[in-house]
Amino acid sequence: MSVVQFEAVGRTFRSGGAEVRALAGVTLQAERGELVAVMGASGSGKTTLLSIAGGLDRADSGRVRVLGEDLGRLSERRLARLRLTAVGFVFQELNLLAELTLEENVALPLEGAGTGRHAARSAARAALARVGLDGTGGRFPDEVSGGQQQRVAIARAVVGDRRLVLADEPTGSLDSDTGAEIMELLRQLCDNGTTVLLSTHNPANADFADRVVHLRDGTLDRIEERAPRTAREDVR
Ligand SMILES: Nc1ncnc2c1ncn2[C@@H]1O[C@H](COP(=O)(O)OP(=O)(O)O)[C@@H](O)[C@H]1O
Numbered sequence: 001m002s003v004v005q006f007e008a009v010g011r012t013f014r015s016g017g018a019e020v021r022a023l024a025g026v027t028l029q030a031e032r033g034e035l036v037a038v039m040g041a042s043g044s045g046k047t048t049l050l051s052i053a054g055g056l057d058r059a060d061s062g063r064v065r066v067l068g069e070d071l072g073r074l075s076e077r078r079l080a081r082l083r084l085t086a087v088g089f090v091f092q093e094l095n096l097l098a099e100l101t102l103e104e105n106v107a108l109p110l111e112g113a114g115t116g117r118h119a120a121r122s123a124a125r126a127a128l129a130r131v132g133l134d135g136t137g138g139r140f141p142d143e144v145s146g147g148q149q150q151r152v153a154i155a156r157a158v159v160g161d162r163r164l165v166l167a168d169e170p171t172g173s174l175d176s177d178t179g180a181e182i183m184e185l186l187r188q189l190c191d192n193g194t195t196v197l198l199s200t201h202n203p204a205n206a207d208f209a210d211r212v213v214h215l216r217d218g219t220l221d222r223i224e225e226r227a228p229r230t231a232r233e234d235v236r
């Protein structure tokens with residue numbers, strides 16, 4: 001079972017009299033443990049694709065399956081449940097809540113899904129450890145660097161063993177060294193079984209991917225299969 005499967009997915013936005021075909025006829029898949037990079041110019045449909053994969057938006061043609069569920073057949077309530085329990089989101093903006101500690105930020109999605117406070121906090125500490133931030137849970141976002149804040153956002157996306165992480169230009173606001181560290185971390189999560197669907201316009205990030213999906217004006221330009229960077233290094 002693929003973690004994400006798109007079959008001929010389309011999405012058209014209508015605003016006033018104008019129509020924008022944000023996605024048309026997009027077919028792709030991501031398996032367990034894969035990092036799939038979606039590349040394309042600004043406006044090519046990357047964010048729309050990720051939003052549909054995460055159930056934040058719905059396709060208006062084609063079929064989308066996530067973890068075996070046909071999203072088009074799910075009620076809003078079940079879609080919200082899938083978002084809360086199985087899918088994590090990472091955005092370019094480091095959108096942590098400034099008044100909460102790092103641990104509280106990471107625990108939020110679990111508490112939102114109904115996990116008790118104590119268990120949520122303990123899972124948050126484990127997730128912070130997974131992203132290399134063991135022992136920092138009591139700090140506040142403005143007390144750590146931008147790269148560390150993005151790690152916290154990744155911890156929040158994987159907390160409680162979410163199986164799919166959707167990362168929309170997660171390195172876009174970071175310098176290139178910090179961005180590379182974030183990509184290493186995402187690759188490591190995939191090597192441990194998480195699936196990551198990442199949008200980027202940085203070709204260096206695509207080096208960490210198993211598959212690179214190139215979008216142009218909402219349509220699939222081509223899909224490249226790759227031997228990802230860390231896997232290649234492991235072979236040596
Ligand atoms: N909510 C919306 N309403 C109207 N048009 C939208 C909306 N979201 C995206 N679009 C349009 O869809 C196209 C694809 O946008 P987007 O998915 O954000 O591209 P990317 O993330 O690659 O920059 C763009 O032309 C954008 O203006």
Ligand SMILES: [Mg+2]
Nearest residue numbers: 046047048168
């Ligand atoms: Mg975008």
